[in-house]
Amino acid sequence: MYFYCEKCKKPYPLNTHSYICECGGMFRLHKDKMDEVHNDITLGEVETPLLPLKVGKLEVLLKLENLQPTGSFKDRGAHALINEINHLGIKKIALDSAGNAGASIAAYAAAAGIECTVYVPDDISPEMSKQIEAYGANIVKVPNGRMSTCAAVKKNLGDAYYASHVYNPLFFEGMRPMAKEIYKQLGDRIPEYIFMPVGNGTMMIGLYQGFMELGRLPHFVAVQSSKCAPLYEAFKVVDEQPKKTTIAHAIRIERPKRITTMLEILKQTGGDVVTVEDAEILKAKKYLGSKGVYVEMTSAAALAGAEKFFAKGKPDNYKVVIPMTGSGLKR
Numbered sequence: 001m002y003f004y005c006e007k008c009k010k011p012y013p014l015n016t017h018s019y020i021c022e023c024g025g026m027f028r029l030h031k032d033k034m035d036e037v038h039n040d041i042t043l044g045e046v047e048t049p050l051l052p053l054k055v056g057k058l059e060v061l062l063k064l065e066n067l068q069p070t071g072s073f074k075d076r077g078a079h080a081l082i083n084e085i086n087h088l089g090i091k092k093i094a095l096d097s098a099g100n101a102g103a104s105i106a107a108y109a110a111a112a113g114i115e116c117t118v119y120v121p122d123d124i125s126p127e128m129s130k131q132i133e134a135y136g137a138n139i140v141k142v143p144n145g146r147m148s149t150c151a152a153v154k155k156n157l158g159d160a161y162y163a164s165h166v167y168n169p170l171f172f173e174g175m176r177p178m179a180k181e182i183y184k185q186l187g188d189r190i191p192e193y194i195f196m197p198v199g200n201g202t203m204m205i206g207l208y209q210g211f212m213e214l215g216r217l218p219h220f221v222a223v224q225s226s227k228c229a230p231l232y233e234a235f236k237v238v239d240e241q242p243k244k245t246t247i248a249h250a251i252r253i254e255r256p257k258r259i260t261t262m263l264e265i266l267k268q269t270g271g272d273v274v275t276v277e278d279a280e281i282l283k284a285k286k287y288l289g290s291k292g293v294y295v296e297m298t299s300a301a302a303l304a305g306a307e308k309f310f311a312k313g314k315p316d317n318y319k320v321v322i323p324m325t326g327s328g329l330k331r
Protein backbone atom coordinates (compact mmCIF):
# COMPACT_ATOMS: atom_id res chain seq x y z
CA MET A 1 0.00 0.00 0.00
CA TYR A 2 1.20 3.53 -0.71
CA PHE A 3 -0.14 7.03 -1.27
CA TYR A 4 -0.06 8.68 -4.66
CA CYS A 5 -0.87 12.18 -5.82
CA GLU A 6 -4.29 12.50 -7.46
CA LYS A 7 -2.87 15.07 -9.91
CA CYS A 8 0.65 13.98 -10.96
CA LYS A 9 0.48 10.35 -9.66
CA LYS A 10 3.78 10.63 -7.75
CA PRO A 11 3.96 7.86 -5.09
CA TYR A 12 4.67 8.48 -1.39
CA PRO A 13 5.19 5.91 1.38
CA LEU A 14 2.44 5.64 4.03
CA ASN A 15 4.79 6.98 6.72
CA THR A 16 5.56 10.16 4.76
CA HIS A 17 5.55 13.37 6.73
CA SER A 18 4.17 15.18 3.67
CA TYR A 19 0.40 15.44 3.73
CA ILE A 20 0.04 16.68 0.16
CA CYS A 21 2.14 16.19 -2.96
CA GLU A 22 4.87 18.71 -3.74
CA CYS A 23 2.68 19.74 -6.72
CA GLY A 24 -0.15 20.57 -4.30
CA GLY A 25 -2.30 17.54 -5.18
CA MET A 26 -4.17 15.54 -2.55
CA PHE A 27 -3.15 11.97 -1.77
CA ARG A 28 -5.10 8.84 -2.67
CA LEU A 29 -4.41 5.32 -1.48
CA HIS A 30 -3.02 2.64 -3.75
CA LYS A 31 -3.93 -0.87 -2.61
CA ASP A 32 -2.86 -4.14 -4.19
CA LYS A 33 -5.19 -7.13 -4.15
CA MET A 34 -3.36 -8.76 -1.25
CA ASP A 35 -3.19 -5.57 0.83
CA GLU A 36 -5.34 -5.52 3.91
CA VAL A 37 -5.70 -2.83 6.52
CA HIS A 38 -4.56 -4.04 9.93
CA ASN A 39 -7.17 -4.37 12.64
CA ASP A 40 -5.57 -5.56 15.85
CA ILE A 41 -6.33 -2.30 17.70
CA THR A 42 -10.03 -2.29 18.52
CA LEU A 43 -12.47 -0.47 20.77
CA GLY A 44 -15.38 -2.72 19.92
CA GLU A 45 -16.58 -1.15 16.66
CA VAL A 46 -19.98 -2.47 15.68
CA GLU A 47 -22.10 -3.14 12.66
CA THR A 48 -24.61 -0.38 13.34
CA PRO A 49 -28.35 -1.10 13.04
CA LEU A 50 -30.69 0.34 10.43
CA LEU A 51 -33.65 1.75 12.32
CA PRO A 52 -36.89 2.44 10.41
CA LEU A 53 -38.41 5.87 11.07
CA LYS A 54 -41.51 7.56 9.74
CA VAL A 55 -41.68 11.33 9.39
CA GLY A 56 -45.18 12.19 8.22
CA LYS A 57 -45.54 9.98 5.15
CA LEU A 58 -41.82 9.67 4.58
CA GLU A 59 -40.26 6.36 5.54
CA VAL A 60 -36.51 6.33 6.06
CA LEU A 61 -33.88 4.06 7.58
CA LEU A 62 -31.53 5.58 10.13
CA LYS A 63 -28.06 4.05 10.18
CA LEU A 64 -27.17 4.44 13.84
CA GLU A 65 -23.50 5.43 13.66
CA ASN A 66 -23.97 7.26 16.95
CA LEU A 67 -23.64 3.81 18.56
CA GLN A 68 -19.94 3.44 17.67
CA PRO A 69 -17.42 3.36 20.58
CA THR A 70 -16.81 7.14 20.84
CA GLY A 71 -20.29 8.04 19.61
CA SER A 72 -19.68 8.85 15.96
CA PHE A 73 -19.09 7.36 12.51
CA LYS A 74 -15.57 8.74 12.59
CA ASP A 75 -14.57 5.65 14.60
CA ARG A 76 -14.59 3.69 11.37
CA GLY A 77 -11.95 5.92 9.82
CA ALA A 78 -9.96 6.30 13.05
CA HIS A 79 -9.87 2.52 13.44
CA ALA A 80 -8.26 2.05 10.01
CA LEU A 81 -5.96 5.05 10.28
CA ILE A 82 -4.58 4.27 13.74
CA ASN A 83 -4.17 0.57 13.00
CA GLU A 84 -2.09 1.33 9.93
CA ILE A 85 0.09 4.01 11.49
CA ASN A 86 0.59 1.90 14.60
CA HIS A 87 1.77 -0.88 12.34
CA LEU A 88 4.21 1.57 10.74
CA GLY A 89 5.67 2.23 14.20
CA ILE A 90 4.57 5.88 14.41
CA LYS A 91 4.44 7.04 18.04
CA LYS A 92 3.34 10.67 17.82
CA ILE A 93 0.46 12.22 15.88
CA ALA A 94 -1.35 15.56 15.57
CA LEU A 95 -4.57 16.53 13.85
CA ASP A 96 -7.21 19.23 13.64
CA SER A 97 -10.88 18.55 14.13
CA ALA A 98 -14.19 20.18 14.87
CA GLY A 99 -14.73 17.46 17.47
CA ASN A 100 -15.89 14.02 16.42
CA ALA A 101 -12.78 13.06 14.43
CA GLY A 102 -10.61 14.39 17.26
CA ALA A 103 -12.41 12.23 19.82
CA SER A 104 -12.25 9.14 17.59
CA ILE A 105 -8.59 9.45 16.68
CA ALA A 106 -7.64 10.33 20.30
CA ALA A 107 -9.46 7.23 21.55
CA TYR A 108 -7.82 4.84 19.09
CA ALA A 109 -4.43 6.52 19.64
CA ALA A 110 -4.91 5.87 23.37
CA ALA A 111 -5.68 2.22 22.68
CA ALA A 112 -2.50 1.99 20.57
CA GLY A 113 -0.31 3.94 23.03
CA ILE A 114 0.32 6.73 20.52
CA GLU A 115 0.83 10.32 21.73
CA CYS A 116 -1.88 12.53 20.27
CA THR A 117 -2.45 16.28 20.01
CA VAL A 118 -5.76 17.65 18.74
CA TYR A 119 -6.20 21.21 17.49
CA VAL A 120 -9.81 22.30 17.97
CA PRO A 121 -11.76 25.53 17.45
CA ASP A 122 -11.99 27.43 20.75
CA ASP A 123 -15.81 27.31 20.69
CA ILE A 124 -15.82 23.50 20.82
CA SER A 125 -18.52 22.14 23.15
CA PRO A 126 -17.27 21.39 26.70
CA GLU A 127 -18.59 17.81 26.39
CA MET A 128 -16.54 17.27 23.27
CA SER A 129 -13.32 18.70 24.65
CA LYS A 130 -13.76 16.70 27.88
CA GLN A 131 -14.12 13.56 25.82
CA ILE A 132 -10.92 14.22 23.86
CA GLU A 133 -9.01 14.98 27.08
CA ALA A 134 -10.37 11.85 28.74
CA TYR A 135 -8.50 9.81 26.14
CA GLY A 136 -5.27 11.45 27.30
CA ALA A 137 -4.80 13.63 24.22
CA ASN A 138 -3.36 17.14 24.41
CA ILE A 139 -5.86 19.76 23.32
CA VAL A 140 -4.85 23.01 21.64
CA LYS A 141 -7.72 25.49 21.34
CA VAL A 142 -7.40 27.81 18.36
CA PRO A 143 -9.41 31.03 18.02
CA ASN A 144 -11.23 32.06 14.81
CA GLY A 145 -12.91 28.86 13.82
CA ARG A 146 -12.23 25.62 12.05
CA MET A 147 -10.02 26.95 9.21
CA SER A 148 -7.45 28.32 11.69
CA THR A 149 -7.11 24.92 13.42
CA CYS A 150 -5.99 23.42 10.12
CA ALA A 151 -3.39 26.16 9.62
CA ALA A 152 -2.23 25.87 13.25
CA VAL A 153 -1.65 22.12 13.19
CA LYS A 154 0.28 22.31 9.91
CA LYS A 155 2.52 25.07 11.31
CA ASN A 156 3.26 23.21 14.55
CA LEU A 157 3.54 19.59 13.40
CA GLY A 158 7.22 19.22 14.36
CA ASP A 159 8.06 15.51 14.38
CA ALA A 160 4.42 14.44 14.70
CA TYR A 161 2.65 12.52 11.92
CA TYR A 162 -0.34 14.43 10.54
CA ALA A 163 -3.18 11.98 11.24
CA SER A 164 -5.75 14.04 9.37
CA HIS A 165 -9.18 12.68 8.57
CA VAL A 166 -9.27 14.99 5.56
CA TYR A 167 -5.80 14.66 4.04
CA ASN A 168 -4.94 11.08 5.01
CA PRO A 169 -6.57 8.51 2.66
CA LEU A 170 -6.23 5.76 5.29
CA PHE A 171 -9.16 7.36 7.07
CA PHE A 172 -11.43 6.93 4.03
CA GLU A 173 -10.35 3.32 3.82
CA GLY A 174 -12.09 2.71 7.13
CA MET A 175 -15.37 4.19 5.87
CA ARG A 176 -15.71 1.80 2.91
CA PRO A 177 -17.11 -1.28 4.72
CA MET A 178 -20.16 0.76 5.77
CA ALA A 179 -21.49 0.47 2.20
CA LYS A 180 -21.33 -3.31 2.28
CA GLU A 181 -22.98 -3.32 5.71
CA ILE A 182 -25.95 -1.33 4.35
CA TYR A 183 -26.16 -3.61 1.31
CA LYS A 184 -26.32 -6.74 3.47
CA GLN A 185 -28.80 -5.22 5.92
CA LEU A 186 -31.16 -4.42 3.04
CA GLY A 187 -31.02 -8.06 1.91
CA ASP A 188 -28.34 -7.66 -0.77
CA ARG A 189 -29.80 -4.45 -2.09
CA ILE A 190 -28.38 -0.99 -2.76
CA PRO A 191 -30.63 1.77 -1.36
CA GLU A 192 -32.02 4.21 -3.92
CA TYR A 193 -30.97 7.24 -1.88
CA ILE A 194 -28.49 8.05 0.82
CA PHE A 195 -28.62 11.42 2.57
CA MET A 196 -25.56 12.65 4.39
CA PRO A 197 -24.47 15.81 6.12
CA VAL A 198 -21.39 17.03 4.28
CA GLY A 199 -18.52 19.09 5.65
CA ASN A 200 -15.19 17.67 4.56
CA GLY A 201 -16.92 14.79 2.81
CA THR A 202 -15.24 11.95 4.73
CA MET A 203 -18.39 9.84 4.83
CA MET A 204 -19.38 10.66 1.27
CA ILE A 205 -16.02 9.77 -0.26
CA GLY A 206 -15.63 6.60 1.85
CA LEU A 207 -19.15 5.39 1.10
CA TYR A 208 -18.71 6.11 -2.59
CA GLN A 209 -15.59 3.92 -2.67
CA GLY A 210 -17.49 1.21 -0.80
CA PHE A 211 -20.47 1.23 -3.17
CA MET A 212 -18.14 1.27 -6.18
CA GLU A 213 -16.75 -2.04 -4.95
CA LEU A 214 -20.29 -3.41 -4.90
CA GLY A 215 -20.79 -2.26 -8.48
CA ARG A 216 -23.90 -0.10 -7.99
CA LEU A 217 -24.42 3.36 -6.60
CA PRO A 218 -27.29 4.95 -4.69
CA HIS A 219 -28.10 8.60 -5.43
CA PHE A 220 -25.93 10.57 -3.01
CA VAL A 221 -27.66 13.63 -1.58
CA ALA A 222 -25.40 15.97 0.39
CA VAL A 223 -27.01 18.11 3.07
CA GLN A 224 -25.44 21.39 4.11
CA SER A 225 -26.44 24.27 6.33
CA SER A 226 -27.70 27.29 4.41
CA LYS A 227 -25.18 29.25 6.52
CA CYS A 228 -22.19 27.34 5.21
CA ALA A 229 -22.80 25.62 1.88
CA PRO A 230 -19.66 25.55 -0.29
CA LEU A 231 -20.57 22.26 -2.00
CA TYR A 232 -24.09 23.50 -2.76
CA GLU A 233 -22.68 26.68 -4.29
CA ALA A 234 -20.18 24.76 -6.42
CA PHE A 235 -22.72 22.11 -7.52
CA LYS A 236 -25.51 24.52 -8.39
CA VAL A 237 -23.06 27.08 -9.77
CA VAL A 238 -24.44 29.93 -7.69
CA ASP A 239 -22.61 32.87 -6.12
CA GLU A 240 -20.60 32.19 -3.00
CA GLN A 241 -22.21 33.53 0.14
CA PRO A 242 -20.38 34.75 3.24
CA LYS A 243 -19.99 31.73 5.55
CA LYS A 244 -21.57 31.96 8.98
CA THR A 245 -21.67 29.80 12.07
CA THR A 246 -24.35 27.14 12.09
CA ILE A 247 -25.62 25.00 14.96
CA ALA A 248 -24.53 21.95 12.94
CA HIS A 249 -20.87 22.31 14.01
CA ALA A 250 -19.49 19.30 12.18
CA ILE A 251 -20.42 20.65 8.75
CA ARG A 252 -19.30 24.26 9.03
CA ILE A 253 -16.35 23.69 6.70
CA GLU A 254 -15.83 26.78 4.57
CA ARG A 255 -13.36 25.43 2.01
CA PRO A 256 -13.40 21.62 1.87
CA LYS A 257 -10.12 20.25 0.46
CA ARG A 258 -11.69 17.44 -1.52
CA ILE A 259 -14.53 19.41 -3.09
CA THR A 260 -13.59 18.36 -6.65
CA THR A 261 -13.93 14.69 -5.70
CA MET A 262 -17.26 15.41 -4.03
CA LEU A 263 -18.59 17.14 -7.15
CA GLU A 264 -17.55 14.15 -9.25
CA ILE A 265 -19.38 11.82 -6.87
CA LEU A 266 -22.56 13.89 -7.03
CA LYS A 267 -22.49 13.83 -10.83
CA GLN A 268 -21.69 10.11 -11.04
CA THR A 269 -24.44 9.09 -8.64
CA GLY A 270 -27.07 11.38 -10.11
CA GLY A 271 -26.98 13.09 -6.75
CA ASP A 272 -27.94 16.48 -5.42
CA VAL A 273 -27.24 18.99 -2.66
CA VAL A 274 -29.91 20.34 -0.33
CA THR A 275 -29.44 23.17 2.14
CA VAL A 276 -31.34 23.44 5.41
CA GLU A 277 -32.01 26.26 7.85
CA ASP A 278 -31.04 26.07 11.53
CA ALA A 279 -34.76 26.09 12.42
CA GLU A 280 -35.35 23.02 10.25
CA ILE A 281 -32.38 21.25 11.87
CA LEU A 282 -33.75 22.00 15.34
CA LYS A 283 -37.18 20.72 14.35
CA ALA A 284 -35.70 17.47 13.00
CA LYS A 285 -33.58 17.02 16.14
CA LYS A 286 -36.64 17.48 18.31
CA TYR A 287 -38.58 14.98 16.23
CA LEU A 288 -35.80 12.39 16.43
CA GLY A 289 -35.66 12.87 20.20
CA SER A 290 -39.42 12.42 20.45
CA LYS A 291 -38.93 9.03 18.77
CA GLY A 292 -36.15 8.02 21.17
CA VAL A 293 -33.19 8.86 18.94
CA TYR A 294 -30.77 11.36 20.52
CA VAL A 295 -28.24 12.60 17.97
CA GLU A 296 -26.08 15.62 17.23
CA MET A 297 -27.43 18.57 15.21
CA THR A 298 -25.50 17.47 12.14
CA SER A 299 -27.37 14.16 12.00
CA ALA A 300 -30.66 15.99 12.36
CA ALA A 301 -29.61 18.18 9.43
CA ALA A 302 -29.51 15.09 7.19
CA LEU A 303 -33.06 14.15 8.15
CA ALA A 304 -34.23 17.73 7.58
CA GLY A 305 -32.59 17.54 4.15
CA ALA A 306 -34.40 14.32 3.26
CA GLU A 307 -37.74 15.81 4.34
CA LYS A 308 -37.13 18.82 2.13
CA PHE A 309 -35.98 16.72 -0.83
CA PHE A 310 -39.04 14.47 -0.65
CA ALA A 311 -41.49 17.25 0.26
CA LYS A 312 -43.73 16.15 -2.65
CA GLY A 313 -43.46 12.47 -1.68
CA LYS A 314 -41.23 9.58 -2.68
CA PRO A 315 -41.98 6.34 -4.55
CA ASP A 316 -42.97 3.69 -1.95
CA ASN A 317 -40.41 1.14 -3.04
CA TYR A 318 -37.45 3.50 -2.68
CA LYS A 319 -35.12 2.74 0.21
CA VAL A 320 -33.71 5.88 1.81
CA VAL A 321 -30.79 5.58 4.24
CA ILE A 322 -29.70 8.40 6.54
CA PRO A 323 -26.57 7.87 8.64
CA MET A 324 -26.90 9.33 12.13
CA THR A 325 -23.37 10.67 12.30
CA GLY A 326 -22.97 11.31 16.01
CA SER A 327 -24.46 11.07 19.48
CA GLY A 328 -26.49 13.89 21.01
CA LEU A 329 -24.54 13.55 24.26
CA LYS A 330 -21.60 15.37 22.72
CA ARG A 331 -23.24 18.72 22.03
Ligand SMILES: [Zn+2]
Pocket residue numbers: 005006007008009010021022023024025
Ligand atom coordinates in the same frame (compact mmCIF):
# COMPACT_ATOMS: atom_id res chain seq x y z
ZN1 LIG B 1 1.51 15.71 -7.41
